[in-house]
Structures are given as C-alpha cells and as structure tokens.
Amino acid sequence: MKESYNVVKNDELSSLYNYLSNLKAPPPTIEEDLVKIIIRRENLREVIEYLSKCDGIFLRTMMASDERKVEGFFKLYYVFGLDKHHKNIVIEVPISEEDPVVPSIVDIVKAIDWYEREAQDLMGIKFSEKIPHKFVLPDDWPENVHPLRKDYTIQDLSKLYKPRVVAHAKEVEAEAVVVVPIGPYHPALHEPEYFELYVRGEKVVDTRYVGFMVHRGIEKLGESMKYDQVPFLAERICGICGFVHSTSYCQAIERALKINVPERAEYIRSTILEIERIHSHLLWIGVAFHLLGYDTGFMHAWRIREQVMILAELLTGSRKTYGLNIVGGVRRDIDEDKVKKSLEVLDKVEKEVKNFIDIALSVPQVKTRLKGTGYLPKPDAIALSLVGPTTRGSGVPRDVRRDYPYAAYKYLDVEPITRSEGDNMARAEVRVEEVFQSIAILRQLLDKIPRGSIAIESWEAEPYKFGIGAVEAPRGEVIHVIITGTYSPYRWRVRAPTYQNLLAIPIMLRDGDLADAPVTIASIDPCFSCTDRAIVINIRSKKVEEVPLSFLSTKGLKLTR
Amino acid sequence: MVKFVRVIPLATKVGTVTIKYPFEKPLVTESFRGAIEVDPSKCTGCGACTRICPPKALSLIVEGGSLILRYFVGKCIFCGMCADTCPEKAIKVTREFELASEHIYDLYTDVEHEIITCKRCGTKFVSKKLVDKVRSKVGEPLDELAYLCPTCRRIEMLSKTLIFR
Amino acid sequence: MQVQQIQPDESLGRGALEKALQRLRKSVWVFHLNTGSCNGCDIEILDVLTPWFDVERFGIKLVASPRHADVILLTGPITIKTLPRLIKALRGVPRPRLVLAIGSCAVGGNIWFESYSTIGGFPRIMDTLHELGITIDKIVFIPGCPARPEAIIYGVAVLLGLVEQKSQYKRVKA
Numbered sequence: 001m002k003e004s005y006n007v008v009k010n011d012e013l014s015s016l017y018n019y020l021s022n023l024k025a026p027p028p029t030i031e032e033d034l035v036k037i038i039i040r041r042e043n044l045r046e047v048i049e050y051l052s053k054c055d056g057i058f059l060r061t062m063m064a065s066d067e068r069k070v071e072g073f074f075k076l077y078y079v080f081g082l083d084k085h086h087k088n089i090v091i092e093v094p095i096s097e098e099d100p101v102v103p104s105i106v107d108i109v110k111a112i113d114w115y116e117r118e119a120q121d122l123m124g125i126k127f128s129e130k131i132p133h134k135f136v137l138p139d140d141w142p143e144n145v146h147p148l149r150k151d152y153t154i155q156d157l158s159k160l161y162k163p164r165v166v167a168h169a170k171e172v173e174a175e176a177v178v179v180v181p182i183g184p185y186h187p188a189l190h191e192p193e194y195f196e197l198y199v200r201g202e203k204v205v206d207t208r209y210v211g212f213m214v215h216r217g218i219e220k221l222g223e224s225m226k227y228d229q230v231p232f233l234a235e236r237i238c239g240i241c242g243f244v245h246s247t248s249y250c251q252a253i254e255r256a257l258k259i260n261v262p263e264r265a266e267y268i269r270s271t272i273l274e275i276e277r278i279h280s281h282l283l284w285i286g287v288a289f290h291l292l293g294y295d296t297g298f299m300h301a302w303r304i305r306e307q308v309m310i311l312a313e314l315l316t317g318s319r320k321t322y323g324l325n326i327v328g329g330v331r332r333d334i335d336e337d338k339v340k341k342s343l344e345v346l347d348k349v350e351k352e353v354k355n356f357i358d359i360a361l362s363v364p365q366v367k368t369r370l371k372g373t374g375y376l377p378k379p380d381a382i383a384l385s386l387v388g389p390t391t392r393g394s395g396v397p398r399d400v401r402r403d404y405p406y407a408a409y410k411y412l413d414v415e416p417i418t419r420s421e422g423d424n425m426a427r428a429e430v431r432v433e434e435v436f437q438s439i440a441i442l443r444q445l446l447d448k449i450p451r452g453s454i455a456i457e458s459w460e461a462e463p464y465k466f467g468i469g470a471v472e473a474p475r476g477e478v479i480h481v482i483i484t485g486t487y488s489p490y491r492w493r494v495r496a497p498t499y500q501n502l503l504a505i506p507i508m509l510r511d512g513d514l515a516d517a518p519v520t521i522a523s524i525d526p527c528f529s530c531t532d533r534a535i536v537i538n539i540r541s542k543k544v545e546e547v548p549l550s551f552l553s554t555k556g557l558k559l560t561r
Numbered sequence: 562m563v564k565f566v567r568v569i570p571l572a573t574k575v576g577t578v579t580i581k582y583p584f585e586k587p588l589v590t591e592s593f594r595g596a597i598e599v600d601p602s603k604c605t606g607c608g609a610c611t612r613i614c615p616p617k618a619l620s621l622i623v624e625g626g627s628l629i630l631r632y633f634v635g636k637c638i639f640c641g642m643c644a645d646t647c648p649e650k651a652i653k654v655t656r657e658f659e660l661a662s663e664h665i666y667d668l669y670t671d672v673e674h675e676i677i678t679c680k681r682c683g684t685k686f687v688s689k690k691l692v693d694k695v696r697s698k699v700g701e702p703l704d705e706l707a708y709l710c711p712t713c714r715r716i717e718m719l720s721k722t723l724i725f726r
Numbered sequence: 727m728q729v730q731q732i733q734p735d736e737s738l739g740r741g742a743l744e745k746a747l748q749r750l751r752k753s754v755w756v757f758h759l760n761t762g763s764c765n766g767c768d769i770e771i772l773d774v775l776t777p778w779f780d781v782e783r784f785g786i787k788l789v790a791s792p793r794h795a796d797v798i799l800l801t802g803p804i805t806i807k808t809l810p811r812l813i814k815a816l817r818g819v820p821r822p823r824l825v826l827a828i829g830s831c832a833v834g835g836n837i838w839f840e841s842y843s844t845i846g847g848f849p850r851i852m853d854t855l856h857e858l859g860i861t862i863d864k865i866v867f868i869p870g871c872p873a874r875p876e877a878i879i880y881g882v883a884v885l886l887g888l889v890e891q892k893s894q895y896k897r898v899k900a
Contacts, residue, residue, distance in 0.1 A: 137843075138807050147842055157842030161806065213807045214762040217841035225615065232615040232640055233837050239766025239872060283769065296568060302776040303578060309773075314590045320766045320872050323594075323640040331645070332592075355571065363565040579780045583883065587876040588778075596869075601900045616830070616837045634893070635847075636834035638871040661868045661881035662893040665849055668833070668869065671897040690900060 012054065013085055019050060033404065034468070038092040041102050047091060048078075048105045056084050058385040058398070060470070062115035063481050063493035064123040066150045068097060070464060070490075074125060076102060078112075079468065079481065083403040088468055101126045111385040114499065122148040122219075136212050147220055154217075154224050222492040223485075227253065227461060230489065231325045234480075237494065239320055240283065243276050244473040245480070245494065246325040251406055252482040253327050253489075256467025259459050263408075264452040265329035270408035271342075271445050272316065272324060273471070274438045278349070279308040280474035281431045281438075284525050288428065289360065291518045292369050297360045304352045311345045314338060329455025339446050350439050357432055370425040374508040374520035377422060384503045388476025389434070390524045393427035395420040400472035408445060424523045431525075434474075461486060473497055475525045498526050587658075594639045595657040599632060599672050603651035606630060606674040606688030610643035610652060619643060628674040628688045634660055635668045679710035681717070686710045746822045746863075753785030754886070756826075757795035757819075761812055762844065763802030766872035767829035771799055779875045786882070792818040797885065803831040803838045804845040813858065822863040826881055833867045 020028045020037050028037035039047055051057055063077045073094035080089040095102060104127040106113050114135075119125045121136040124146035134141060147157055218237060222230050234249045235242035247269055254261055282305035289297030309319050315338055316322035324330050360366065376386075381394045391398055399416035401409045417433045419426035463486050470479040476497025483491040501524045508520050580588055606628050608621045618636040622629050644652040662668050674688035692707055706714050760768055774781045775788065789795050792815045804812065816823070827848045830836040835846035845851055848865070855862060868881035883889045 154840050154842065158840055161842065213805060214802075215807065215843050216762060216803065216805060216838050217843040221837065221841055228642075229613065229615040232638060232642075236638075236764045236766070236837060236871075239764040239769065242764070242766070296572075299777055300568070300571075302773065303575070303778065306578075306773070306776070306778045310588060310590065314592055317592045317594045317641070318639065319770075319874065321638070323638075323642075359565055359567050359571065578777050579783070580778060581783075582779065582876050582879060583889075587874075589876075601898045604900050606900065616834075616839065618834075633834060635867060635869050636830055636836060636839065637869065638830060638836060658870060658874050658877045659880045660870070660893055661866055661877065661884045662891050663864070663866055663884065665833075665867060667891065667893045667895050668867065669895055672900050673897055674900045688900070 013082075013087070016054065016089075023047070033086060034088050034090065036090040036092065036466070038094065041093050041095060044091075044093055045103050045105060045108070048108050051080055051089065051091075052108050054082065057082055057089075058382075059109055059111045060088070060385075060477070061479050061481060061493060061495040062112060062119070063491070064119035064125055064148070065483060065491040066123065066148065067483075067491075069150060073097070074100060074123065076119070076125070077481065079479070081404070083398060086404055088404075090466075090468075095125060100124060101128065104128045109385075110383050111500065111503065113503070122146055124149065136215055147217065154220060157217075157220075218494060219492050222489055224488065226488050228326050230492075231327070232323060234494075235321050235323065235325075238496070240280050241276065241473045241475065241478070242321050243272055243324070244471050244478050245496075247273065247407070248469040248471045248478050248480040249482070249492075250325050250327050250469070251471070252467040252469030252480045253484065254467075255469060256465040256482055256484050257459065257462060259328055259456060261329055262452050262454065262456065263450050265454050266407045267445055267449045268330050268334055268454065269325070271334070271442060271449075272312070272322065273407070274442045274445070275308060275312055275315070277438045277474045278435055279305055279312065280525075281435050282308065282353070284431060284474075284522075285357075285360075285428070288519060288522055289366065291522055292366055294360070294363060294366055297363070297366070300356050300360070304349060304356065307345055307349055311342055314341065326455065328459055329453070331455070333454050334449075339449070342446060343443070346439050346442055350436065353432075353435060361428075361432075367425075369516070369519065370423070370428060372423050372425075373512060373516045374424045374523055375422050376504055376508050378420075380504070380507055381422075385500060386476075386504055387497045387500055388473070388525070389427050389430045390476065390501045390504060392416055392418045393430050394422035398477070400470050400477050404470050406469075406471060411448075412441065412444060414441065424519060427523050464490065476501060498524070502526065589656055589658070593656050593658075594641050595655050596634050596637065596639070596660060597632065597641075597643060598653045598655050599630065599670070600651045600653065601672050603649045604630060604672055604674075605649055605651075605691040605694055606672075607648065607691050609646050609648060613642050613646045615640065615642070623676065623685055626676065626685075628676040628685070630672040630674070632670045632672075633668060634670070635665065677708060679713055680708050681713040682710060684710050742822075754796040754824075754882070755787055755789045755794055756797045756799050757789055757792050757815075758799045759792075759801070759812065759815055761800065761802035761808045761832075762805035763829065763831050767801040767831070767870070770872050770875055771801070771828065771878065774875045774878055779879065781879060781882075784882075792816070793820065795819055796822075797824045797826055797882075800825055800827050800832050800848060801829050803835050803841075803847055804851060805843055806845065807843075809845065809851075813855070813860070816855070816860050816862075821861075823861065824885060825862050825865045826878075826885060827865060827867045828870075828878060828881070829873050830869050830871045833869050836871065 017028070017030070017035075020035070023037075023039060023043060025037060025039045025043070028035055058081050060079045060081045062079065065075045065077065067073060067075050071094070073096055076093045076095065078091040078093070080091070081087070082089065093102065102125060104116060106116065116127045117135045120127060121134055124144070137147075141161060145152070145157075145160055152160075218233065222233060225233060231246040231249060234245040237245045253259070282301050286298045286301035286305070289295070289301065312322065313319045315334055316324050316332065324332060376390070376394045378394045378396060381391045381396050386396070387398060395418055397416040397418050399414065400406070401414040402416060417430050417437060419430055461484060463484055465484045467482045467484070468479065469482070470477055478497060479495045481493040482489055504524060505521060509517060512520065606621065611617070611619045611621050616636045616638055618633050618638070620631050622631060641654050644654050660668070674690060676685045677687050677689050677692055678685050696707055706717060709717060758768070758771060773779060792798070798816065798819060802808070825848070827833050831838065832848050834849070835844065838844045839846045852862070864885065866881050866885040868877055870877050880889070884891050
C-alpha cells in the first residue's frame with residue numbers, strides 16, 4: 001500500500017522520501033510504519049550520512065542475513081527509527097559471496113559498532129575497519145566457520161567444535177596501573193561477566209569488558225524450530241524479562257504476515273507486561289540497595305516483590321517464564337475472580353512501595369552514594385542511541401509505548417518519565433516512578449478489558465516476508481526482526497536493550513571512584529543473558545579500539561593518549 | 562533527617578512473612594504447572610506430543626522390541642503444550658515440584674507400547690494401539706494395508722493399481 | 727540410551743563421604759556458579775534468601791569464593807566460554823565436593839541441548855571432570871524451569887540426607 005504524498009504533513013518526511021526516491025536505486029516501499037529501500041554498498045556511506053542528519057533519528061538494530069539460496073546474496077538490514085513520526089527506515093544492502101566487504105559506518109553512527117563485529121563473527125562479512133579478534137565466539141573456535149550461515153545445521157556445528165580446556169594465567173605488569181578484575185564469578189555480580197577496570201589510585205582510568213559468556217546460539221536454534229515452539233525459546237532468553245521477548249517475536253510474525261490479534265489478547269498481553277515491569281523494577285531496587293550495603297532495603301524490596309510473583313503465578317501458571325504467548329494470541333484467559341484478586345494485590349503493593357521508598361531513599365549512605373555518581377551526559381545518550389531508564393534519566397524521552405505503539409497501548413496515553421540530572425539517583429527515581437505509572441496503567445487496563453476470543457482460529461505461513469516487533473522492556477527497547485520461512489523462521493534477529501546500553505558504561509565510569517563501579521554498572525540494569533559481546537573502549541582518546549592485555553604490559557605506556 | 566529510622570516500626574508492623582516450608586504447606590496456587598503424568602490406558606503412542614515439545618523432553622524410541630514413550634523430567638520446561646496437543650487427552654499437568662533426585666535415571670518415566678512388525682519387510686514402526694484405533698474409525702478398506710509400514714504400503718498400492726500387459 | 731551413574735569414590739577411605747556428610751547436617755555454605763543461564767533460576771536462588779523463604783534459618787549462607795564453599799549451586803547449560811572458568815572454580819572447592827544442579831538447563835540442557843555454543847547440562851561433562859581429576863562426591867539434580875524456591879529447599883534436604891527422594895524410575899505398560 002503506497003502512501004500518497006499529499007497526506008504527509010511534515011516537510012521533513014517528504015524531503016526524506018524525495019531523497020530516497022532520487023537515488024540510483026529501485027523506488028522505496030512505503031507502508032504505514034515502514035519505509036524500505038534497497039541500495040548498493042557503494043552508496044551506503046552517503047545515505048547513512050544523510051540519515052544521521054535527520055532530526056530525532058536513532059539506530060534501532062542491524063541484521064545480517066544469509067539469502068544466497070533465495071536471492072543469491074548476503075544481505076545487511078540497517079533499521080533506523082524516526083520516533084516522532086512513528087516510522088521505521090530499513091536500508092537493505094545486498095553483498096555478493098565472492099567479495100563480502102562492506103564499508104564500515106562506525107565513524108558516522110557510533111552505535112553500530114557491536115553489530116558490525118557480530119556480523120563479522122557469525123556471518124563472515126568483512127568491514128573496511130579491520131577487526132582482529134573474535135567477540136561472540138571463543139578464541140579457539142575454528143577459522144572460517146560462521147555459525148549463522150545456512151551451510152551448517154545445528155547438528156553439524158556441535159560436531160565441529162570440541163572445547164580445549166585452557167587454563168592459563170595472564171600476568172600483567174604495567175607501570176602505575178593496577179588491574180582489578182571483577183568477575184566472572186564475583187559476589188557483586190550475579191551473572192558471568194568480566195570487567196577489567198584499570199585504576200590509578202582509586203580513580204578508574206580505563207575499562208575492558210569481555211563478554212559473551214552467555215551466548216547460546218539462540219538465533220540459529222530458532223531457525224530449526226517450528227513457529228509455535230519459538231515463543232518458549234524466546235522466553236528463556238532472559239529469565240527476568242522473558243515475556244517481553246516472546247511478545248516481541250509474536251508481534252514481528254503478526255506484522256510480517258498481517259495477522260490481526262483479537263483485542264482481548266492484546267489487553268492480556270499488556271497486563272502481563274506491566275506486571276513484569278513492576279517485578280523487575282522492584283528486583284533492581286533490591287539489588288542496588290544490596291550493592292550499596294543497605295541490606296535491609298534489599299530484604300524489604302524483595303518481600304514486597306514476592307506478592308507480585310505470586311500474582312503472576314495465579315494469572316499465568318508459573319512464577320517466571322509464563323508460557324502464555326503463541327502466534328496470534330494467548331493460551332490462557334483471565335477471568336473475573338483473577339481480575340479482582342489482581343486489583344487487591346496492586347493496591348497493597350502500591351501502599352507498601354510508597355511507604356518503603358520514602359524511608360529507603362532518605363538513608364544517608366544511600367543518598368550520598370547515589371547522587372552525583374555515574375554521570376551520563378545527554379549528547380552521549382543521543383549519539384549512542386541508548387534506550388530505557390538509562391537514557392530517560394539523562395533527559396531523552398524515548399519510550400516504545402509512545403513512539404511505536406503496540407498491543408493495548410494503542411488505546412492508552414503513556415508519557416515517558418524523565419529526569420535531567422543523569423546520575424545514578426536520577427535513574428533510580430525514574431524506575432520508582434515507573435512502578436507507580438505501571439500500577440495506574442494496570443488499573444486502566446483491567447477496567448476496560450473487552451470480551452472476545454483470546455487467539456485467532458488459524459493462520460497461514462508465507463515465506464520471505466519481513467516484520468519488525470518492538471516492545472518496551474523494563475530495561476529499554478527490545479526489537480526483533482523476522483524474515484519468515486515455510487514452517488520456521490528463515491532469519492530471526494534479537495536485539496536486547498543491554499546490548500545498546502553497555503556502550504555507556506565506560507563513559508559513566510570515567511573519573512569515578514572504584515567503589516562506585518558496581519553500583520554504576522548495575523544502574524543500567526544489565527541483563528547479560530540478553531546481551532553478550534566484547535569490546536574495549538579507550539575513554540581518553542574516545543576511540544573504539546582493541547587494547548590487548550599484552551600491549552598494556554609494555555613499558556612506557558602513555559595513558560594520556 | 563532521621564526519617565530512615567522509621568524502618569524499625571515498619572518492620573515490626575509487617576512481622577514475619579516466612580512460610581516455614583517444609584514444616585508448613587508451600588505457596589502453590591491453583592494454576593501452577595508442575596510435572597506431567599501420562600495415562601497409560603489412554604495413550605496410543607501417536608507421537609503428537611513429541612513433535613510439539615520444545616526441548617524434546619518427550620521422545621518416542623524403539624527399545625528391546627517395544628515402542629516406548631520416554632518422558633525426561635530433567636529437560637521439561639513445564640509449558641503444558643503436550644497436554645494441549647494430545648488428541649486422546651492422555652496427558653495431565655500435575656502440581657508436583659518436589660522432583661529432586663540423586664541419579665539421572667530416576668528422572669525418566671517410560672510408557673511401553675506393543676509394537677507392530679511390518680508383514681512385508683520386518684521393520685517395527687508403530688504401536689498396536691494406534692493401528693487398532695485407526696482401524697476402528699476407518700473400518701474395512703484399511704484391513705489389508707494396516708500391518709504394513711509406510712514404504713511397503715506405497716509399494717503395495719502401486720502394484721495393485723498398475724496394470725501389467 | 728546409556729544412563730550415567732557416579733561410582734562412589736573410595737580414594738579417601740571407606741565411608742569417608744558418609745562421615746563427612748554427617749558433620750554437614752545443616753549449616754552448609756554455598757557458592758553460586760552461573761554457567762550461562764537466563765537468570766531465572768539465579769533470581770530464585772536469591773529469593774530463597776529473602777524473608778518469604780528464608781533459608782538462613784537453616785544456617786545456609788552465600789560465600790564469596792569457591793574455597794570457602796561446601797556446596798556449589800550450578801545453573802545454566804554450560805556455555806563453551808564458561809567451561810575453562812568453571813573447571814578452575816571447581817578445582818578450588820575443597821573435598822567433599824557437593825554439587826546441586828539447579829534447573830532444567832543444568833540437568834538436561836533444556837532447549838539448548840543441541841546448540842553449537844553450549845555443552846548441554848552438567849551430566850555431559852561429568853566424564854571430562856573425572857579425567858581431569860576433579861571428583862564430585864555427591865550430586866543432586868533439581869528440575870524446574872525456573873526451579874521454585876521450595877523445590878530448591880527440598881533439593882538441599884535430599885543432598886544432606888534429611889529426606890528420601892520421591893522420584894523413582896517407572897515403566898508402565900500401555
């Protein structure tokens with residue numbers, strides 16, 4: 001369905017359409033929320049430069065896809081979003097197999113960095129900026145075996161790699177620099193991640209993060225499962241925000257195949273999403289207090305949270321990993337008694353949280369350690385396309401529930417909650433306010449829930465259709481991109497919020513105290529099971545590069561680069 | 562200034578919320594999904610549940626001359642899709658969660674079916690119960706082909722319809 | 727299908743394990759090891775410490791290093807990147823080494839049992855650990871996705887010999 005240019009009121013959007021139509025490329029497909037264009041890789045840099053100058057544009061994700069059997073090329077899909085116009089702009093770049101080199105755009109769009117490294121590791125696409133080391137896969141993975149290519153099935157790959165247990169200790173001797181490893185098994189962190197903080201005295205000078213401990217091959221697994229089995233896989237991407245991933249996957253398929261979900265199912269999905277948000281924020285508050293040493297706060301926050309978990313079990317059948325979503329609707333209904341019980345529990349939780357937070361945030365050690373630490377300036381938050389409370393705490397009002405409405409949020413008005421200070425306290429306050437906002441939204445939803453069926457009767461799968469599904473998780477924006485196949489997804493791309501937000505950590509840790517590091521790292525609410533990458537960012541020269549351990553041990557290292 | 566001291570009366574008002582499991586009953590609600598139970602009298606060995614199970618906790622194997630439906634609770638994700646998919650409604654979702662075990666083999670449950678051997682080529686391929694059930698619904702036309710495996714069935718049908726000159 | 731079984735280890739003398747376990751009747755110190763799980767079981771482990779379930783009434787507490795631990799709480803399907811670090815951590819645990827494999831990922835690999843990036847659960851590396859000389863004295867497997875806090879308490883009770891396990895291998899005829 002082509003949108004008529006007369007309907008477009010805004011000049012900006014029409015000048016963008018004009019620019020895209022005048023390129024030496026096939027004309028763009030324009031749908032209600034999507035603009036898609038195929039360009040050649042020679043034109044990539046100039047198109048990206050034009051787009052980066054548009055006001056209010058953010059990078060949402062990038063996907064590399066192996067379509068050699070279908071169209072004879074590899075393809076790169078860059079997905080940008082214009083929040084105020086509720087539009088996605090998708091740039092497709094075909095790449096031939098004989099010469100898989102693409103110009104890198106990391107100097108124009110800083111946020112693309114990790115996506116390029118992932119595409120290199122998993123799909124074998126080379127970028128013009130040389131990236132020496134492996135990130136997703138371990139160092140002893142065989143060369144030239146790229147798991148996401150269609151050449152290998154899951155069973156083939158598990159025979160190709162036999163892990164060599166290498167336990168070697170690395171010794172670092174650097175002048176005036178002491179390395180303090182935190183992780184992978186450290187009591188401050190509950191997940192296996194490994195941060196190396198280079199400190200001088202007590203001030204943090206540099207950071208190195210080695211991740212991908214939790215890489216489990218989800219995208220490749222999804223291609224070998226049927227459509228209705230994948231929501232269960234998606235839910236186990238993260239145990240704290242699992243329902244978000246399964247909803248996002250279902251929405252991507254429904255958008256690609258143009259399936260209309262009944263209204264009652266949309267309301268049920270939004271209800272469970274908000275309940276998940278409340279439990280996740282209360283969990284974060286407890287963990288943050290624990291990291292500050294205020295264990296009383298930890299115990300009280302989790303005591304209040306337990307009632308939400310019991311409510312979730314009553315509504316869905318399991319405390320976590322609800323197993324409620326299928327493509328086209330939900331599996332279980334919410335009847336009158338359950339609605340009444342939910343409202344009772346919500347009233348109780350609201351009163352208790354108000355009471356408790358009032359007391360907890362006035363504790364002197366909590367106040368002084370949260371205020372003024374981990375500062376994230378607003379221009380950085382925009383340049384790196386950060387998402388969620390991390391960016392809302394620095395004054396950037398991005399929220400998927402308002403910018404790209406989905407499920408029952410289409411019928412409600414959700415205003416993003418922001419603070420302008422940009423420190424740890426601001427992010428904590430944003431999360432507390434969001435708990436109260438969620439309770440208010442839940443009351444509206446449970447009041448207006450319409451009658452009807454909870455899932456559509458049946459649906460047909462058509463291959464090679466493109467769809468995007470995005471949901472606002474407690475940590476930020478989750479976006480899934482799907483290309484459908486006959487019985488299972490052809491290509492499935494998952495981008496979780498922590499993937500984007502981890503880029504902010506070196507900026508926030510810069511010139512801070514070592515003791516503030518755990519709370520600052522925790523303040524972006526990292527969920528490493530959603531993420532997993534490795535990168536080194538040198539904060540002094542503001543360059544993104546690889547700094548191997550051996551380099552730091554040579555004498556004469558100048559840290560003021 | 563000393564607002565934070567108010568946490569003490571808060572704690573006193575709340576009191577103890579601990580559920581003293583295992584000396585008290587656990588906090589299980591009515592909709593909880595625990596381990597499944599397969600009713601051996603209703604199960605026909607069709608394998609529909611094995612196809613929908615996301616982690617392949619239910620599997621159909623031929624062992625020692627019988628067809629076995631094997632349920633490994635160690636891989637189960639407690640989603641309940643098998644109970645929704647079973648055409649005979651033989652699978653029930655219970656509320657059992659006390660499943661800890663010292664040995665892996667204690668976590669397996671087997672339902673044993675008598676297996677049919679193909680009259681023509683001798684491969685074992687399907688449970689007797691399923692064949693009997695299908696025959697009772699389809700009736701006479703199936704009788705000759707009922708005890709042949711799919712390959713042999715195709716060969717038999719082909720040789721019947723081809724007219725040799 | 728071959729089912730693995732650990733042979734009781736006699737290297738420390740007959741009945742040494744039983745004698746050691748008798749001393750560990752209640753107050754075990756646990757170390758939490760996440761080998762790439764989704765965090766569902768991990769937050770349930772943390773939940774067991776909070777007021778509603780309060781496992782500290784049994785004297786159990788979380789410690790910061792494997793060298794102080796009696797029991798290792800293992801979650802996750804063991805990704806290939808965590809394997810070297812897992813072995814290093816297990817080596818540091820003093821005998822008797824007790825392991826609680828929590829959640830369907832650690833017991834059988836869950837949905838990830840055939841992924842290229844995971845080993846697929848604790849039973850699959852038991853042989854490798856034996857070859858490297860790391861003997862595990864007792865293991866208890868706790869299924870669940872995620873494993874309920876009550877199920878974890880039940881599993882600890884089975885490990886310490888306080889209750890008899892309910893699960894038994896059953897074969898019924900249809």
